[in-house]
Structures are given as structure tokens and as C-alpha cells.
Amino acid sequence: MIRVEGLTKDYGSRRAINALTFEAQQGEVLGFLGPNGAGKTTTMRILTGYMPATSGTATVAGYDVMDESLEVRRRVGYLPETVPLYTDMTVFDYLKFMANLRHLPDPDDRVDETLELVGLLDRAEGYIGKLSKGMRQRVGLAQALLHRPEVLILDEPTIGLDPGQVVEVRNLIRDVGRERTVLLSTHILSEAQQICDRVLIINKGEIVAEDTPGNLQLGLEGAARLLLRIKGDTAPLLEKLGKLDGIQSAKPGAALGEIELQLATKEEMRPEIARAVVSGGFDLLELRQVGMSLEDIFLQLTRDNSANGKSKE
Amino acid sequence: MRNIWTIASREYKHYFISPIAYVVAFMFLATVGIIFALTILNANQSALYYPSAPDASSVTGPMAFLLLLASPALTMRLLADEQRMGTMELLLTAPLRDWELVLGKWLGAFLFIASLAGASLIFPLILNFLIDPGIDKGILFAGYLGVLLVAASMLGLGVGISAMFSNQVAAFFVSLVIFVVMWWLIGVPASLLPNGGEVFRYLDMASHFYETMIRGVITLADIVYYLSLTALGLFTGTIAVEIRRWR
Numbered sequence: 001m002i003r004v005e006g007l008t009k010d011y012g013s014r015r016a017i018n019a020l021t022f023e024a025q026q027g028e029v030l031g032f033l034g035p036n037g038a039g040k041t042t043t044m045r046i047l048t049g050y051m052p053a054t055s056g057t058a059t060v061a062g063y064d065v066m067d068e069s070l071e072v073r074r075r076v077g078y079l080p081e082t083v084p085l086y087t088d089m090t091v092f093d094y095l096k097f098m099a100n101l102r103h104l105p106d107p108d109d110r111v112d113e114t115l116e117l118v119g120l121l122d123r124a125e126g127y128i129g130k131l132s133k134g135m136r137q138r139v140g141l142a143q144a145l146l147h148r149p150e151v152l153i154l155d156e157p158t159i160g161l162d163p164g165q166v167v168e169v170r171n172l173i174r175d176v177g178r179e180r181t182v183l184l185s186t187h188i189l190s191e192a193q194q195i196c197d198r199v200l201i202i203n204k205g206e207i208v209a210e211d212t213p214g215n216l217q218l219g220l221e222g223a224a225r226l227l228l229r230i231k232g233d234t235a236p237l238l239e240k241l242g243k244l245d246g247i248q249s250a251k252p253g254a255a256l257g258e259i260e261l262q263l264a265t266k267e268e269m270r271p272e273i274a275r276a277v278v279s280g281g282f283d284l285l286e287l288r289q290v291g292m293s294l295e296d297i298f299l300q301l302t303r304d305n306s307a308n309g310k311s312k313e
Numbered sequence: 314m315r316n317i318w319t320i321a322s323r324e325y326k327h328y329f330i331s332p333i334a335y336v337v338a339f340m341f342l343a344t345v346g347i348i349f350a351l352t353i354l355n356a357n358q359s360a361l362y363y364p365s366a367p368d369a370s371s372v373t374g375p376m377a378f379l380l381l382l383a384s385p386a387l388t389m390r391l392l393a394d395e396q397r398m399g400t401m402e403l404l405l406t407a408p409l410r411d412w413e414l415v416l417g418k419w420l421g422a423f424l425f426i427a428s429l430a431g432a433s434l435i436f437p438l439i440l441n442f443l444i445d446p447g448i449d450k451g452i453l454f455a456g457y458l459g460v461l462l463v464a465a466s467m468l469g470l471g472v473g474i475s476a477m478f479s480n481q482v483a484a485f486f487v488s489l490v491i492f493v494v495m496w497w498l499i500g501v502p503a504s505l506l507p508n509g510g511e512v513f514r515y516l517d518m519a520s521h522f523y524e525t526m527i528r529g530v531i532t533l534a535d536i537v538y539y540l541s542l543t544a545l546g547l548f549t550g551t552i553a554v555e556i557r558r559w560r
Contacts, residue, residue: 045402048406049405049406050402050406050558051558051559052558070408070410073406073407074408076406078406080402080403080406082399082402084398084399084400084401084402084403085400086400087398088327088330097319097323098403098407100315100319101316101319101409102407102408103315103408143403
């Protein structure tokens with residue numbers, strides 16, 4: 001549905017994005033993660049036909065964003081980061097104006113349906129200028145959904161919403177994403193974890209990682225880390241475990257009775273370790289694998305030192 | 314065509330909730346009305362010495378001049394404000410060609426001026442009752458055609474200039490300066506230069522109206538002149554919008 005190849009954009013001498021290549025399938029929610037200024041908005045603006053790329057190609061729903069811009073724009077719903085709206089229009093009039101620009105049949109009905117979808121039906125006659133930030137965000141979302149687009153591009157859709165609204169909007173995006181393609185940008189990692197099928201981490205205009213949120217967590221760690229908790233003193237066990245094959249290091253954990261194990265392999269060692277603990281006469285309370293949070297991965301990937309930053313999945 | 318109409322009708326409706334448009338409408342109709350009233354009073358008093366009845370030019374003359382101020386006030390926000398508010402991003406990602414956007418904006422403003430001109434028809438109508446054989450319909454028609462052509466060209470240039478700015482006030486003053494130059498100042502080099510003044514004379518916006526159409530003379534040259542200026546403005550506006558995309 002979205003296919004991007006070698007996309008590059010320069011603003012004067014500054015390179016905003018550098019040779020981006022990625023794809024998004026139908027029915028997929030693709031998360032675009034990265035610090036501010038990483039090039040997320042620029043990429044989205046190119047995909048929506050707002051601005052041309054310096055080089056590279058991008059097709060959306062089978063149409064080239066440069067050569068067949070109008071066809072692309074007909075099939076894309078876009079929520080810009082700033083949620084630009086006409087503040088002196090009513091919600092209904094504004095959406096009807098957008099519906100007319102998109103040549104929708106029965107614009108009135110379509111606007112009502114969409115307002116119901118985003119839960120704004122009771123505000124239809126209110127002026128946009130009088131709405132709260134969260135409400136405006138939903139008007140923007142309604143505008144993007146108005147024509148039931150094949151591809152939905154949302155630039156930080158949940159920013160500025162209160163926690164209740166965030167949950168609502170996330171559910172809405174997930175529902176929409178079942179049949180359509182959704183590309184959304186965010187810098188809230190838990191959000192990406194919750195609603196995205198796949199995540200693309202972008203830093204300084206380059207993709208530094210691309211995978212499902214789950215795989216990202218596993219893949220980056222290399223070997224597994226385990227957390228072990230026993231009753232009583234850990235010192236004798238530490239010594240015993242340190243001698244075990246396949247364990248790189250064993251050190252006391254943060255809390256009393258905890259041991260952190262860094263394994264040398266990716267293989268499953270938990271049964272073996274459990275036996276060793278029990279046969280040594282220790283009381284085993286807990287043994288679990290600890291994953292890196294997406295936060296850790298994100299920080300590790302987008303940190304300035306380029307040795308880490310360039311490692312691709 | 315449909316897109317142009319969608320944009321134009323939104324702009325047209327917007328004028329009726331905009332204070333600036335009411336100020337413009339009031340200034341326009343009140344000034345024309347006052348000048349018209351004075352002309353009639355004056356004609357009454359001086360009829361002994363100059364026995365000629367006033368005609369529609371006493372309405373169309375001041376109207377064309379007032380467009381100098383009214384047009385920049387009506388066009389200044391058209392594209393500049395979209396840029397400032399960020400709604401340009403919305404329009405430029407909607408399935409709408411850049412020239413349709415610019416033309417639609419212009420059409421909205423033109424229809425508003427045309428409505429004002431329509432409302433001002435009340436003055437020639439009054440005059441028609443006051444004068445015995447009625448007023449000269451040719452002068453009326455040519456004068457109003459001239460007013461609409463002047464409005465079209467000024468609004469066209471105004472939209473083009475509005476597309477270059479994200480600040481309405483800047484768009485207003487740049488438009489105003491250009492109109493003042495083309496309406497008045499351009500006549501100066503035309504009168505000073507013995508030869509070669511032809512170009513300046515041709516470019517003079519006022520002469521194409523005040524020397525012909527206001528007196529009931531319609532020439533193709535004048536129509537082409539105003540329509541060319543309109544096209545130039547709209548073309549400039551489209552280019553300016555496209556340049557914005559590249560930045």
C-alpha cells in the first residue's frame with residue numbers, strides 16, 4: 001500500500017531524510033518512531049503530496065506521489081501534526097467543505113456518520129474555535145476519515161489529549177487499521193507498542209530499526225538476561241552459578257535475594273538453572289526473563305554515538 | 314470546476330462573517346452614495362450654466378477608484394492566512410489542483426465585489442427616475458462592465474500577492490503600493506517621456522477605464538488589458554503556491 005524507496009529530502013543544505021526505504025501492507029498499522037526533528041513529518045508530507053522529495057520514489061495505493069499526486073491525495077486521509085482547522089467555521093460546515101472538496105456523494109450523511117465515529121455528533125453545530133484541544137484533534141481525525149481512505153497518515157494523533165481520549169483514539173486507530181493501512185508517527189513508545197503491528201525507528205533521517213515491537217525487544221538484546229530471586233543469602237548461589245556453563249556473569253540484583261544473570265547464549269537455560277538452584281538447597285521464588293523496554297531500545301538506537309545508531313535490524 | 318466552486322463559495326460566505334468585509338462594503342456603498350448625492354445636488358444648482366444631465370459615470374467613476382482600497386482589503390487574507398494558520402497543508406493535500414485553489418479564492422472575492430456592485434445599481438435606478446428620458450443605458454452598461462474588469466484585475470493581482478506572504482498586512486500594503494503605482498504614478502513617466510511613453514501609457518490601469526468605458530466606449534484592447542492582468546495575477550499566485558511546496 002505504501003512503498004518508499006531511497007526517499008531523500010533536502011532543505012537547503014540540511015538533509016532532513018536520507019534514502020529512506022520501507023513498505024506498509026494493507027491492514028497494517030505501521031508506527032513511525034523517532035525523536036523530534038528525525039524526519040517523521042517530512043516523510044509524511046511527501047507521502048501525502050504536500051511537498052516533493054529531492055530524490056527517490058514513493059508510491060501510495062499504487063500511485064506515484066509525485067507524478068500522480070491527485071490520485072494519491074484522493075486515497076489518503078491525513079492528519080497533520082498541527083491539526084490545522086478553520087476556527088471560524090462550525091464543525092459540520094468545515095467537514096462538509098472537506099467532503100465537497102473530495103466530491104463525496106451525500107456529504108451531509110457522510111459528515112454525520114463520521115462525526116458519530118469520532119464521538120462528536122453533539123458538537124456538530126459548535127464553532128471549531130471554541131473546542132478544546134482534544135476535540136479539535138478529533139475533528140482533524142474526522143476530516144482524515146471522511147472519505148474512508150485506503151491509507152491513513154496520522155502525525156502524532158494522540159498528542160495533547162487527556163488519558164481517556166488517548167485510549168479512545170488508539171482504539172479508533174486500531175479499528176480503522178484492520179482493513180486499511182495506517183502510518184502513524186509518535187514519540188510515545190508505549191503507544192507504538194500498543195497499536196502498531198510494526199515499528200520503524202528513525203533517527204536523523206535514517207531508519208535505524210524496523211520490526212514488530214516484540215521482535216525489536218528480543219532482537220536487540222542478543223543473549224538473554226534472567227532475573228532470579230531466592231529466599232535468604234545469595235552469596236553462595238552466586239558462586240555456584242558463576243561456574244555453570246553458558247552463564248556469562250552473575251551478580252547481585254537491586255533487591256535483597258535477587259540475582260541478575262547475563263547468559264552467553266540465546267538458548268533456553270531456565271530449566272537447567274532452576275535445577276541447579278533447587279539441588280543446591282536454595283528456595284527458588286522467581287525466575288524470569290527480563291526484556292529491554294522499547295524505551296531502552298529507542299534510547300540505545302537514537303543515541304548520538306553512531307556505532308550503535310547504524311546497526312540495522 | 315467543482316473544486317473551484319467549493320473554494321469560491323466558502324470564501325464568499327466567509328465575507329459575510331468577516332468584519333473587514335463589512336467595513337469594505339460600508340465604505341464602498343456609503344462613499345459611492347455620498348458622491349452620487351453630491352453630484353445630483355450640484356447638477357441641480359449648476360443646471361443653468363451647464364445644461365447636461367448626470368449619468369451613470371457619477372456612480373461607476375468613484376466605484377472604480379474605491380476598488381483601489383477595497384481589493385487589497387478583500388484579497389489580503391485569501392492565501393496568506395491559510396499559510397499562517399497552517400490550513401494550507403490541508404488544502405495542498407486535498408485532491409485539488411493548485412490553480413483551482415487560486416482561481417477559487419479569486420472567484421469568491423470577485424463574487425463579493427460583484428454583489429456590492431449589484432447593490433450599487435440602486436443609485437443609477439434612482440437617477441433614472443429623476444431624469445426625464447431616463448439615463449443612457451450604454452454608459453451604464455459599459456461603466457459597470459469596466460468596474461467589474463477593474464475589480465477582476467485588482468483581485469487577481471491581490472490573490473497573487475497574497476500567495477507570496479503569510480502575513481495579511483504585508484499582502485495588503487504590497488498590493489496597495491502596486492495599485493497606487495499602476496493607477497496614478499505610472500502616468501508620470503508617460504507624460505514626461507516624449508517617445509517610449511507608449512508602454513507606460515498602455516500599462517496605466519486608470520486610463521483603460523477613465524478614457525473609455527466610463528463614457529460608454531467598449532474596446533477590445535481595454536478588455537484584453539484587464540483580463541491579461543487578471544491572468545497574470547492568478548498565474549503568479551499559482552506559481553507562488555507551487556514554490557511553497559518546494560521549500
